[in-house]
Amino acid sequence: MKRAWSRFIGVLQRMEGLYLSRMGISLPLAVIGLVVLSDLLAGRDHYLTPGIVVAPSLAAITVKWRGTLLVCLLGAGVQGALAPYDGAVDIPDHDVIFGQLFAYGIVSVFSVYISWRRETGARAFTAITSVAEAAQQALMQTPAPRVGSVRLAVRYVSAADAAQIGGDLYSVLETPHGVRALIGDVRGKGLAAVQTSAVVLGAFREAAYDEGGLDCVAERIDLSVRRHVTTGDFITALFAQFDRPDSVELLHYGHVAPLRVSPDGSVETLDPADPWVPLGLADMVAGGPTSWRAPLLPGDVLVLCTDGVIEARSPVDHSFYPLAERVGPLVAGSAPELDAAVERVYADLLRHAGGSLSDDVVLLLLAPVPHRLVGAA
Incomplete structure (x- = not known):
């Protein structure tokens, strides 16, 4: 009622x-x-x-x-x-x-x-x-347009009634190991999903500073999820580490694969070499995921999203939103102006979905600052 x-x-x-x-x-x-x-x-x-x-x-x-x-x-x-x-x-x-x-x-x-x-x-x-809104600011802690050596822009939209937070999550932090980013999607609904998001983000903000490798960061988060999340929810996640000017290290936990958009508008899907199960399910399989590196040239933009983006359906033909096909011209050459680019992508997504979304959405655009500008204010 x-x-x-x-x-x-x-x-x-x-x-x-x-x-x-x-x-x-x-x-x-x-x-x-x-x-x-x-x-x-x-x-x-x-x-x-x-x-x-x-x-x-x-x-x-x-x-x-x-x-x-x-x-x-x-x-x-x-x-x-x-x-x-x-x-x-x-x-x-x-x-x-x-x-x-x-x-x-x-x-x-x-x-x-x-x-x-x-x-x-x-x-x-x-x-x-x-x-x-206050809870979202406390939980998500919206980052500045530039974190360390990385420029970024984000669009977060919750599909929950009377709320602006949901089960999708992200975080970008400058750490002693480089700029580390996390994007994830809780497979649950309501308040339980928000609580799970809080567990994941809290664990990431601690582990990102303390742990030397992305795999160790993910292991600590997975342990926290198994320890504190009793609802059976699991979390698809993607980790990124910008510790070199010419590449990014990625670690996959069942999440949507990232896209790399070149200045000329060409788009490449960065599929994981070793796809892995979501966080919270790692104890069901032996071993662990292996991170991989993807080159990033000057002007390249890394596009991360949750499945609310690629699963948004058109009310006309019920087709999914073709992000990889449409993101190129919307983001190409926008490395210095990522805010405008993320708004263009979101507006295009809304047009495809008929003006409304049925799931939470996170669009996160990341672009390394040219090496000569890293020390600039």
Whole structure:
């Protein structure tokens, strides 16, 4: 029930951001004016003022409760003023006019209540969103546009209702071992997925500084997941380490393969040499994954994402978003301006998906700073 009410409030908020909210109180007032004009033009033989009952209903979804109450009182006053003109008070049997007033009163009471409930719900929705934003900042710790020797840009979107955090995660840190990045996707939903994300990110932020190799970083995170995550969730993940100016070290745990976009727009999928199971499942197989190196030339951009990107479906033909086919011209030559590039990719993704996404999304673009600029401010 709470989830349904949250969705209802979200729909109303989106409506308020469109036509109805822009009309505001003018829409119900226009209805009152239209009914009054129609009644006067129709003459005394036609009793059209009961149509004013539409005005409170419209006010309930376009203005706050005080405005709705004002519309209700104004509508009642107009009906009372027109009653002598229409001859309603001259009818010997007053059941008609009493019935009209009773119906109008009931509609008015419910309209004011709906408007009040919508207003308080919207405030609660806004408060939840604000808390979610603060939680996202605390959990994700959005990095600066440049971390050490790497420029970056990120777009994080949660598909959860009334929230801005979910099961997708990322982190980019400057460590004694170079700039280390993590992107992951929790195979779970709701609060449990957020808690699992917190475990993974907390373990990464500690291990990234302490451990000498990416494999050791991943082992510590996997141990933390098995120790602290009791829901059975597992996490696909991809680790990256920028410790050389001409290459990046990658370590794969069942995640979407990264893409390398050259300045000329050509795209290469960096498939892992040794694909591995997700974090949290490593105890089910023997051994461990092997990292591999991929060259990075000046101007190259490394594109990391979660499966919410490549699994976004078109409402027209239900096809998946072809990231590898479309990211080239959107990112090519953008190494100095990654923020604009990530917004172009996200906008293209939304267009493909028909304007809305059904899963969490992380788009992370990384580009090493040219060696001569590493020490520059």
